[in-house]
Amino acid sequence: MNRLQNKVCIVTGAALGIGQACARRMAQEGGTVAVFDLLDVEGEALAAELRAAGGSARYWHVDVAREVDISSAIDAVAAAFGSVDVLVNNAGIAGANKPTHELTEEEWDRVQAVNVKGVFFGTKHVIAHMRRAGAGSIINLSSIYGLVGAADLPPYHASKGAVRLMSKTDALFYAPDNIRVNSVHPGYIHTPLVEHHLRDSGATDLDVALSELGRLHPLGHIGEADDIAWGVVYLASDEARFVTGTELVIDGGYTAR
Numbered sequence: 001m002n003r004l005q006n007k008v009c010i011v012t013g014a015a016l017g018i019g020q021a022c023a024r025r026m027a028q029e030g031g032t033v034a035v036f037d038l039l040d041v042e043g044e045a046l047a048a049e050l051r052a053a054g055g056s057a058r059y060w061h062v063d064v065a066r067e068v069d070i071s072s073a074i075d076a077v078a079a080a081f082g083s084v085d086v087l088v089n090n091a092g093i094a095g096a097n098k099p100t101h102e103l104t105e106e107e108w109d110r111v112q113a114v115n116v117k118g119v120f121f122g123t124k125h126v127i128a129h130m131r132r133a134g135a136g137s138i139i140n141l142s143s144i145y146g147l148v149g150a151a152d153l154p155p156y157h158a159s160k161g162a163v164r165l166m167s168k169t170d171a172l173f174y175a176p177d178n179i180r181v182n183s184v185h186p187g188y189i190h191t192p193l194v195e196h197h198l199r200d201s202g203a204t205d206l207d208v209a210l211s212e213l214g215r216l217h218p219l220g221h222i223g224e225a226d227d228i229a230w231g232v233v234y235l236a237s238d239e240a241r242f243v244t245g246t247e248l249v250i251d252g253g254y255t256a257r
Helices: 017-028 040-052 068-081 105-133 152-178 192-200 207-213 225-236
Strands: 008-012 030-035 057-061 086-089 136-141 177-184 247-250
Touching: 008 017, 008 068, 008 105, 017 030, 017 040, 017 086, 017 225, 030 040, 030 068, 040 057, 040 068, 057 068, 086 105, 086 225, 105 136, 105 152, 105 177, 136 152, 136 225, 152 177, 177 225, 192 207, 225 247
Parallel strands: 008 030, 008 086, 030 057, 086 136, 136 177, 177 247
Antiparallel strands: none
16 A cells, blocks of 8 residues: 555546546555646546545646646646656547548647657656656556557557657666656557547447457457556556666557467
């Protein structure tokens, strides 16, 4: 219950899905949690839930595609809680599901702004705080599609490949500061993002579509948000003190083929 005791943890895109599960599990493990999101009602409700359970948490309205939002919110977290020890760059969008030749520049840029620039801005502005703390863990949510390809969502796949290599690059840059940087690569997880993707792809029966999606994984089912959250807790904790620049793949065997 105390794996993250005395650690201040920022989770972006924390109001729903994987981010929400990460925030809950980190709080349960003793972390102080800063909830970053655009969804004010859900974000405030999550922070209130964590406090009601005995944790320490606050919500900040943050658009990760806006550098001023990220920089000011990270500074505010450090001022409120005294430090920043963990950053989970989770916020992301799927974007347009079209072949590359049909995409507009705007559709491409929107996904990169959230999924890639958001990670860049978060990392850029947390480093000074982690250096002052003498250590840190940055955990970037990539995807199985940062490791393998598929014939859909070109902007999303490109963004997740970028996140994987950004993580390795920053792991090398900041290892002398005892700041660890790793990427997490989920398979299909039952989240609002995946449900939205299935509906956009023409699914009329969500349960059937989820079951069919599950069969793509050797374990025979899709994952739950908690499956990812526990991996994030591990990377945030001192248990992972010798882990940096690597990929934690949590995908039910999807990429083992």
